Amino acid sequence: MNVVGQLAPLAFGLAVIGSGIGVGIIVGKTIESVARQPELQGRLQGLMFLGIALTEALCFIAIAVAFIPFPAP
Amino acid sequence: MNRILIIRMLVVLLLVLLFWLGTRNLKVVPGRAQVAFEFVTGFVRNSVIIETLGEKNGRRFMPLLFTIFFLTLGLNLTGIIPGLQIASTGLIGMPIIMAVVAYVVFVYAGIKEHGFFRYFKNQLILPGVPVVLVPFLALLEFLSTFILRPITLTLRLTMNMVAGHMLLVLCFLATHFFFFTVLADGNLLGLLGVGTFAFGIAFTLLELFVAALQAYVFTILTAIYIQFSVADEH
Numbered sequence: 307m308n309v310v311g312q313l314a315p316l317a318f319g320l321a322v323i324g325s326g327i328g329v330g331i332i333v334g335k336t337i338e339s340v341a342r343q344p345e346l347q348g349r350l351q352g353l354m355f356l357g358i359a360l361t362e363a364l365c366f367i368a369i370a371v372a373f374i375p376f377p378a379p
Numbered sequence: 380m381n382r383i384l385i386i387r388m389l390v391v392l393l394l395v396l397l398f399w400l401g402t403r404n405l406k407v408v409p410g411r412a413q414v415a416f417e418f419v420t421g422f423v424r425n426s427v428i429i430e431t432l433g434e435k436n437g438r439r440f441m442p443l444l445f446t447i448f449f450l451t452l453g454l455n456l457t458g459i460i461p462g463l464q465i466a467s468t469g470l471i472g473m474p475i476i477m478a479v480v481a482y483v484v485f486v487y488a489g490i491k492e493h494g495f496f497r498y499f500k501n502q503l504i505l506p507g508v509p510v511v512l513v514p515f516l517a518l519l520e521f522l523s524t525f526i527l528r529p530i531t532l533t534l535r536l537t538m539n540m541v542a543g544h545m546l547l548v549l550c551f552l553a554t555h556f557f558f559f560t561v562l563a564d565g566n567l568l569g570l571l572g573v574g575t576f577a578f579g580i581a582f583t584l585l586e587l588f589v590a591a592l593q594a595y596v597f598t599i600l601t602a603i604y605i606q607f608s609v610a611d612e613h
Contacts, residue, residue: 352426352599359596363531366538 314372321368328361387467390453398449423448423598431602432609436488440605443484447477448598451536455590458544459583466590469540471533478532481601486525489608498608528604532597539593543586550579 336354340347401416409417428444429437451468458466468474489498502524503517553575562569 355592356596356599359535359592359600363535366542367531367534369538369542370534 318368318372322365325362325365329358332357332361383465383467383470386457386463386465387454387473389463390457390467391450394449394453420445427595427599428602431599431606436605436609440484440488440602443480444598444602447481447601448594451477451597452591452594455540455593456587458540458590459547459586464544464547466540466544468536468593469544471537474533474536477536477597478529481532481597481604482529485601485604485608488605492609502608532600536593536597539589543582543589546582547579547586550575550582554579 332354336350339350401412405413423445424441427448428441431437432440454467454473456466457463458469489502492498493501503520504513505516505520508516554572557569557572557575560569562572
């Protein structure tokens with residue numbers, strides 16, 4: 307059986323599993339912290355966005371690598 | 380002289396005009412335009428710069444960080460303006476330049492504050508680490524601080540804008556296909572174009588949010604890197 311296709315989108319899809327879980331953990335913990343101390347919401351929201359941007363940085367490097375045309379052997 | 384350069388020059392001229400008009404007749408009791416202008420600049424000044432860097436260093440680096448924030452915001456926003464639909468930060472040249480400037484500034488700030496060898500010693504050798512692990516850890520920290528930081532700054536900004544642009548292209552091309560090719564042939568499946576059009580609108584609003592968020596993140600990361608370079612060791 308011969309399976310033909312492109313590997314780059316598959317690789318990118320596998321790479322963002324970890325990022326997705328990471329962002330979920332960050333946002334969940336922020337919501338939990340705001341539930342414990344509602345007056346910190348402004349500060350924690352800023353930190354949450356910063357954490358999301360850092361966690362998703364590797365996703366974006368992965369999609370940049372997916373666009374590089376590696377030469378076929 | 381192509382379209383991208385014209386868009387960039389237009390955005391820079393617009394920003395200069397906006398700041399000139401905004402700071403022209405400042406009154407103690409502000410009118411409405413001044414309130415809006417002060418809201419945005421006050422947010423950047425207080426929540427991003429003074430909060431991270433403190434008063435003295437904050438004032439020192441404020442021009443650079445203001446430039447980075449408003450330039451990134453302005454260039455990102457052209458991605459959703461109809462007619463100019465390309466985010467100028469989606470092409471890798473502009474983010475590379477901004478990341479190189481941020482890199483040079485944070486290394487320079489650290490070297491000026493601590494001296495050349497003490498700065499590198501502070502950054503690479505963390506306190507409280509057993510001596511056996513120090514070479515390995517120093518190599519890892521060098522890679523992470525001096526090589527990966529500018530690369531991630533560039534790629535984060537570029538790829539966010541590229542991915543957003545491609546999503547919008549997908550949605551609007553699908554709408555065009557459904558309305559003008561499928562529906563014109565009388566096939567009722569072309570009404571799916573309404574769905575893709577709604578998605579197009581939703582993704583445009585998401586792009587607006589992502590543009591502002593990426594400007595904020597670039598600025599606050601540069602401020603944090605400067606703070607890490609300049610801070611005293613424990």
